[in-house]
Amino acid sequence: MSPFTGLIIVETISPDTPIALRLAIGMCGRVACDLGARVYRPSSECDPLTGKPGADAILAFLDRGKRLRDADENDTATVELAADASSFATAAATRCLFTTFASAVDHAGEASEFTIMAVSGLLDLVGDPGREPLRLGGHQLSYSAGLSAFAGVAAALCRPDRTLPVTVRVNLADVAVWLNWKSAAVSALGEPAPGRPGRNSEWTVLRCADGWIALVYQEQDWSRLVDLVGETKALTDARFATGIGRRKNAAALADLLEPEFLKMNRAEIFEKARARRIPIGPVLAMDDLAVDPQYVERGVLTPSGDGDALVPVLPLRWNGVVPVLEAA
Numbered sequence: 001m002s003p004f005t006g007l008i009i010v011e012t013i014s015p016d017t018p019i020a021l022r023l024a025i026g027m028c029g030r031v032a033c034d035l036g037a038r039v040y041r042p043s044s045e046c047d048p049l050t051g052k053p054g055a056d057a058i059l060a061f062l063d064r065g066k067r068l069r070d071a072d073e074n075d076t077a078t079v080e081l082a083a084d085a086s087s088f089a090t091a092a093a094t095r096c097l098f099t100t101f102a103s104a105v106d107h108a109g110e111a112s113e114f115t116i117m118a119v120s121g122l123l124d125l126v127g128d129p130g131r132e133p134l135r136l137g138g139h140q141l142s143y144s145a146g147l148s149a150f151a152g153v154a155a156a157l158c159r160p161d162r163t164l165p166v167t168v169r170v171n172l173a174d175v176a177v178w179l180n181w182k183s184a185a186v187s188a189l190g191e192p193a194p195g196r197p198g199r200n201s202e203w204t205v206l207r208c209a210d211g212w213i214a215l216v217y218q219e220q221d222w223s224r225l226v227d228l229v230g231e232t233k234a235l236t237d238a239r240f241a242t243g244i245g246r247r248k249n250a251a252a253l254a255d256l257l258e259p260e261f262l263k264m265n266r267a268e269i270f271e272k273a274r275a276r277r278i279p280i281g282p283v284l285a286m287d288d289l290a291v292d293p294q295y296v297e298r299g300v301l302t303p304s305g306d307g308d309a310l311v312p313v314l315p316l317r318w319n320g321v322v323p324v325l326e327a328a
Helices: 019-034 055-062 076-081 113-120 140-157 172-179 181-188 219-229 243-248 250-261 266-275 286-290 293-298
Strands: 008-012 038-041 087-090 094-099 166-171 204-208 211-215 301-303 310-312
Touching: 008 019, 019 038, 019 055, 019 094, 019 113, 019 140, 019 172, 055 310, 094 140, 113 140, 113 172, 140 166, 140 172, 166 172, 172 181, 204 250, 211 250, 211 266, 219 243, 219 250, 219 266, 243 250
Parallel strands: 008 038, 094 166
Antiparallel strands: 008 087, 087 094, 204 211, 301 310
């Protein structure tokens, strides 16, 4: 039996619900559904994602295994939860309220997932300082808010008396600050918060013959890294003799290493790095992930309901068994 077997969860939104909150609600319900809950999703008439570019793929992921709830005004769940269009309820005694900010007056219309990541400092960690900020791939903030909400709902379900109502509150701004916790911690110590180092990053991505690799290594890996690319006079430069020197001259070092990696493809680099126990890894595309041995072994991707695409599933085991979705 799955841990959430017997629980009934209702996702309630409106056409005016901000997309970022709609995604967070959907992710919270998706995890619960994977763990055995019976989850009712909103109808397309109520869904702000309806008709948006890429919505079909997103909904194939978020709605997998969920049941459709129609837009009937007399629907019991709609009546019970109509007071808040951006909410998520379970067993009628636990409610999760999603907002954009923590303040009583929510400025959802004035913010987006992108702008909240900018305000929180998250976008100051990625990309090149000489270029415009880069948006993180996918919807990482919204889905993180969904995971936070699920953790709160799961904790609420563990309370001694579940007949007493409780509200779990999650807002995107707090989640963004939580994701960027290192910057907050460093600032609290009076140090400058980290920014976008670009090519000056100690760990960076470099081009290779068939794509990109993530150059990640520790101090003790340096001699093995030099062996991997082939020792050259340039790499014996005094600037790179110590870890401090390599961090200080990271851009120059990247400029020297990249031409060597361009002579090899990702698979070659990965195998050579693994043989030397260096944590260098390939930057994988979606098609690569579908056949990645670890993904295949864990069953991370599975055919969608219509079989036309692969969608992620919860890569966890419950007592050693993958939870089985209840038939919708």
